[in-house]
Amino acid sequence: MKDHSSDETVIERLQGALISEAMPKSARQYAQHLLNRLSQPVRVSVLGARRSGKSELVNMFLGRRLMPKDSNLPTTEFVWGEHETMTVTAADGSIKEFDTIDLESLADQDVAFLKLELPAEILKRINLLEVVTNGALSEFESAVDWAVRRTDIALWCSQDFGESEQTIWSRVPDSLKDHAFLVLTKADVLSAKKVLSKHVADLESIVAEEFHSLFAVATLQAVRAHEGDRVNEAKFHASGGAALASEVLRHAERGRRADFDSAHMFLMRYRANSAETVRPHSKPRLVEDSDERAAEAASTPAPEPAPEPAPVPETPVPDMPSAPKVENVALFTEATRFLKRRGDSLCEAANSLGEGKAKPLIEKCVDAVEHLVDLFSQDESGCEASDAFIDELAEASDMMVLMQVEDGDGPAADAVTLLLQLRRDMEMQMAA
Template sequence: MRPALTGPEATSAAVPPLPIVERLETTLALDHVPQHYAQWGRGLLHRLRKPVQLVVIGLPGSGKSAVIDMLLGRTVIGSSPAAGLTEVCFGPVERAELHLAANDPAQTLCQDGLLAQIVPRMGSDFSHSAPLRQRQELPDPRLRGLNIAEITLSGSAKEQSDILDQAVQYGDILLWCSRAFAPEEQALWAAVPDTAKDHAFLVLSMADQLIMRGTLPPLMEALSPLAAEEFLGLYPLAAIQGLNAQQGRTRDTSGLDRELWHKSGGKRLYDDLMQHVDRGRTADLDLAEALVQQFGDPGEAAPPVPPASAQTQSTPDAAAPSQDDLLAAAAQKIKERAAAFLPKDGQSDGDLEQVLQGALDCVRQLGQDLSGLDDRHPKVRAAQEAAQDGEEVLMLCQIEQDAEAATDAITLLLQLKRELTPA
């Protein structure tokens, strides 16, 4: 048995620091927090208290279990019969729970071990060949901040659409696994809200078979424009090879065959997915901090954070600030502006028009500030592109002119702040 996993690159979904969660809860209990921001804060508190929910979804036989096994670095689900819902979450020991029928304890099995080991043996114990629902607990530290669910789109087109609607409500991040993302799949996906598409990856989960047939390059060419519009990216993946890269013989001291890990497509998907998970968690923590700073008890002690701008103040003997220093100063400016847009004590939800216009002016000023920096610097170039994209989003927010648009505007500013902050 392998020890508790740390992931191919020791990357994990961070569990939010408890102090900020407690401080946010204390702040929301105060009677002077405006109603809209209290409601927003309660939703934020709920997200911070639960793991990020990753949903791996697709038609039957689309390689979903293999993708999950690859992400976990071991054969957890394997080739066991697909359940309607398979959940993988943190637990102190390896333990599987299988439900063969709804609300029937006699058709439920709880047993130590992995689904890949248990499910193939259950035929003699149960009257069905596949469970209705199953749950796997693992002592994997990454799962403290990340739950994984596999959902199969089965049945008629209407049934598949209903299942997809539930999956979208259930998940924070979606991984759509497919052999070729055929037109019928595209039709299903077209009905998904844009807010969910902003957190979705398209995975061609059997890329090795496509390569052998010579069909991967034309398929990638055909799907790339659609994927760029509808997903965070298109990821050709040889999931079995990605799993073998973490279990094979040709490995370095970290237990990873890096060349195979890269060639399988596993590295790109894993890194981008975990980065998206961590960015989302960091964005929520930034928003929580902004709410606490604006509405929290003034007598409550907060950890001192030196302003980034102080790092760029020059003296006659100081060297010229680096590009990272300049970006950090811009990030601090964005953070201060975002906090300023929150309503003051005694106000309701603030002047929506002022918030939206102020956010737009802030991003435009950021674009001007960044235009004077060296765009050969990768971080500068990325920041310039983020500011341009942010301006376009804020212009759309101005059209809506409602409280949700104002919240989105403040969220966008804090996301820009995070983009500018040196890693």
């Protein structure tokens, strides 16, 4: 892509585009949608039944034991802040702010929603939302419905993902399931009971249909790995936590880059750059911000505390299957270079779309995908990453066919964006 503007500049250009009177209403709505997504970290929701290990998983991501186990705390949002602050929304809708995090002080209060700001490095890249209910089925369903509308990546915590959980999960839209992970928490307990491998095997077909992938994590071990000045990398890896954290951040980065690719294409299509428009003086309010979350969560009761379980000896968690490693580096390098050359020229063409230009541009994108299919189909190295990428190319080819049928400037720009995403996917696989 020839536009090497920084991420901050892209956001500023979108802000400028929104105040341009020449922009059509439909384009303005899409620009606002892009700006909302790019102006905040990727939103990761931690879901699951009561006592499923959600709080410990959150502690693992934060790198500290902040959230107490089996507490009566409500749904809680974790965001980046240079200093620790706590915003408490009571059941009556009143809101109080505190300049320190004191969770024990909330023990006897009727709190509906909690927002914590703290300087945890991971919160610069993702926001966390731990969704809590009192265990009633109807409330559980409502909480999941509420959360998924505010979620980019979902983590469903469980030990066996039984029928009742599957029923609730079926309410989640398919678009989110592609960005969802099933997390078997308390994996050390399951391993000690000699049922972990069986659970993983039994869930294989379900995960293939309902989730991106499955991870088994000994959450207590993962949290203990962060105790002290340095992370115990060996302990963190053995817990399964390192693999999950790495994949979530990788997934978040991939989605973020896709959003920026879409923003670049949008700005090229509407010629809305910072040199042609006036930049706004204030940051726009996000459509789905914490105030809205707090107001809607005010009716969500908190769970009752549960008895502390007996300690279980630490048990190494078996490594879960990960994305196949790129062994045929030469093939991926050649394909990436091809897409870079082709992508630059196609971006130039997309910048000057007009009458009669969309169809030839889509055809060039189709030819590019077909070239990649031929290239990867000739690979006989046995590289699993190559075989997996052929499936992704097949999906891209099907999408290109639909874009040819639709025709027009919009589908043409989408076709170019799809090629850019394929290139991004290959680069991330090579870097993994």
